Amino acid sequence: MKTLGFLSFGHWAPERGSAVRTASDALLQSIDLAVAAEDLGLDGAYFRVHHFARQLASPFPLLAAIGAKTSKIEIGTGVIDMRYENPLYMAEDAGAADLIAGGRLQLGLSRGSPEQVVDGWRHFGYQPAEGEDASDMARRHTEVFLQQLEGRGFARPSPRPMFPNPPGLLRLEPHSEGLLERIWWGSASNATAEWAAGLGMNLQSSTLKDDETGEPFHIQQARQIRAYREAWKAAGHRRDPRVSVSRSIFALTTDMDRMYFGRGGKDSDQIGMIEQTRSIFGRGYADEPDRLIDQLRGDEAIAEADTLLLTVPNMLGVDYNVHVIETILKDVAPALGWR
Template identity: 75%
Template sequence: MKKIGFLSFGHWSNHPAYNAQTASDTLLQSIDLAVAAEEIGLDGAYFRVHHFASQLASPFPLLSAIGAKTSKIEIGTGVIDMRYENPMYMVEDAGAADLISGGRLQLGISRGSPEQVIDGWRYFGYEPEAGESEVDMGRRKALEFLDLLNGEGFAHPNPNPMFPNPPGLLRLEPYSEGLRERIWWGAGSNATAVWAAENGMYLQSSTLKNDEGGKPFHVQQAEQIRLYKEAWKKAGHAREPRVSVSRSIFALVTDQDRYYFGQEADRRDKVGMIEPGKRAIFGRSYAAEPDQLIKELAQDEAIQDADTLLLTIPNTLGVDYNVHVLSSILEHVAPGLGWR
């Protein structure tokens, strides 16, 4: 069995061909898609977080709404850029969303990637500390967030409070027990995957990572997963590790599918510079008739090594078409690969 979820970038644009033309369209359709995904048997609904863009940016209201309208599906992010976050406020928001969902949050966080504006986190009021890089700042905030999720008291109570306090130091509320164990780290390199394991976070690995050896993307990603699992075991964590990978996968079963994605069939990995001095490799998309798709996906080493697969979806094409895309994978592809 492999958990299968969707990952939405939450785009919208005032384009005549788009079903999601406004932020309201995207938010409401995201809720509807998560509800429909649960009904067809999908395991997860995940959303990207990008600031200063016509994409989803504030995940907790959306996750809370989905949590209130569903009962089984995992709900998560991929990923929240910690450079933009106040860890204390985030603990409160995440705790509330997790309690509303009944403990189904699977939060993906990371130090972040290049954004729409230069140093966008500065506009949010954040600056690296002395001698600290923006990367260091993101990781520091992540560790603070993890520590606060443990629920230990740290704040001295007012001797004359408005409401009675429990004894001892106070923690942030609402507290959701178990959420600390459902935090994932979006790792772009082998080293950060090891760091995530050492700090007890699950691993999210997308279709982009640092090019560390020139091998095909899925081979490099499988190596990253292996190093992560070794580090997790060495760290001695009591629970089992989890690993997700994301892929663009389309089963061509209708003429509409072929029209939209038939040109993706010959895609290959690409190499480029995601930021100055950092060579990155971008994984290929998959689009083929189901029988051919099964053969191609069976050769993807990283998918085989992951317990969770996140299918990136074209959210602008609307809820009904995306339900079709996801249903096609569940019906025509997953059984042939032993995922269902």
């Protein structure tokens, strides 16, 4: 059995063929897709966060709105770029959204990927401390955020407060108990996966990682997951961690499916350079259900993970994405033991 969710990048563009032409379309259709996915029995609705782009950005209004209109589905991010975040303000936003959702937030954080502008986080008022780079800054922001989610008081109260205070140092409010155990780190390397394990974060691994051994992507990703679990065990945490991977998977059952994806997925891994780092991009999957099932059985990282996020082509509209999800749930997941 696996936890299955969708992952949307929330693109919009006023272009021919796009069913998502404005930011309003992207936000409202994201809510509609999450509601429909819950009705189908999908376990999670996850959203990517990008800045300076025609994509979903500030996630908490969207997560809160979905939380208010659903009752069971996990609601998450994959991922929030922590170079751009004020960790204290983020702790307040996250606490509020989680309380609205009844404790269903699953927040994926990360150092982030290359953005649309140079050093975009500087425009948000952040810069690395002396001796840091942007990745160090993102991890520092993350550690502060995790500390705030513990709910401990740290701020000295005013001797003349506007309202009565509880005794002792004050914490940020609203505080959502349990959210700390539902924080994930999106890792592109084995080292940062092990760092996340040490801090007690769950692991999100996508279709991109540092090419550390030259092996096929899914084998490297499976090794990353095993290294993470060993580091978790060594850290002595008392709960079991969760691990997710994401994949583009399309079962071709209709003429429309074949029109959009009939040339197959990216049937082999790709190698490229990201910020002077050799990176490996995992293949996608698109085929008739029987052949698709055989291909997916060979993906070692999917087998290692307990959670699988299906990347969806959100610009094709809610109805088509509901079809994509439903086809996977009915024609693929049962044969693989995911359902």
